[in-house]
Amino acid sequence: GAGVSQSPSNKVTEKGKDVELRCDPISGHTALYWYRQSLGQGLEFLIYFQGNSAPDKSGLPSDRFSAERTGGSVSTLTIQRTQQEDSAVYLCASSGGAISGETQYFGPGTRLLVL
Amino acid sequence: RKEVEQDPGPFNVPEGATVAFNCTYSNSASQSFFWYRQDCRKEPKLLMSVYSSGNEDGRFTAQLNRASQYISLLIRDSKLSDSATYLCVVALIQGAQKLVFGQGTRLTINP
Numbered sequence: 001g002a003g004v005s006q007s008p009s010n011k012v013t014e015k016g017k018d019v020e021l022r023c024d025p026i027s028g029h030t031a032l033y034w035y036r037q038s039l040g041q042g043l044e045f046l047i048y049f050q051g052n053s054a055p056d057k058s059g060l061p062s063d064r065f066s067a068e069r070t071g072g073s074v075s076t077l078t079i080q081r082t083q084q085e086d087s088a089v090y091l092c093a094s095s096g097g098a099i100s101g102e103t104q105y106f107g108p109g110t111r112l113l114v115l
Numbered sequence: 116r117k118e119v120e121q122d123p124g125p126f127n128v129p130e131g132a133t134v135a136f137n138c139t140y141s142n143s144a145s146q147s148f149f150w151y152r153q154d155c156r157k158e159p160k161l162l163m164s165v166y167s168s169g170n171e172d173g174r175f176t177a178q179l180n181r182a183s184q185y186i187s188l189l190i191r192d193s194k195l196s197d198s199a200t201y202l203c204v205v206a207l208i209q210g211a212q213k214l215v216f217g218q219g220t221r222l223t224i225n226p
Contacts, residue, residue: 042202043159043216056213091158104214106158
């Protein structure tokens with residue numbers, strides 16, 4: 001596709017359940033990022049993948065959060081034992097390379113609601 | 116203190132007015148600076164990069180003052196379509212990819 005795609009667009013789950021969020025970056029983009037945007041808040045960095053390098057996980061809020069990127073393309077963000085405070089919009093972005101500040105293109109996000 | 120601080124607004128201005136947004140950042144090692152725009156329930160999109168010499172793109176002018184760690188965005192002759200949230204964004208370290216976003220300033224242009 002032409003842009004970053006994410007699925008599902010909306011997810012409602014019960015507290016304690018696990019959820020998986022998917023991101024398909026722009027074809028050929030080597031860098032992929034996950035962010036979280038809570039209601040009325042700015043975007044919060046979660047994790048970053050660049051090529052085959054070890055991911056930068058410094059933004060993950062707890063060990064309930066994990067992400068992987070298979071084959072250098074699609075990424076999955078997994079939240080285990082979801083809590084109500086995990087409710088947010090989860091945004092994925094991709095960019096073409098390793099140069100700092102290279103434009104990141106965002107997907108439409110997954111709106112997660114934990115009841 | 117937040118790494119990137121913006122006035123959250125909201126700003127309500129009449130169509131045709133000039134509006135200015137300000138942003139400060141705390142890390143003097145910050146290397147790259149941007150303004151992103153986010154429409155309601157949409158993803159952020161890059162509006163413009165901000166360069167030390169200042170730069171202009173049509174009705175939009177961005178300025179950077181490294182000494183004061185201050186970034187600004189000026190919108191002239193505002194249009195109804197300019198209504199959105201404007202996000203000040205800083206890239207902390209050269210080679211690092213983590214963008215730090217301000218909370219955003221909400222702008223509504225009134226007819």
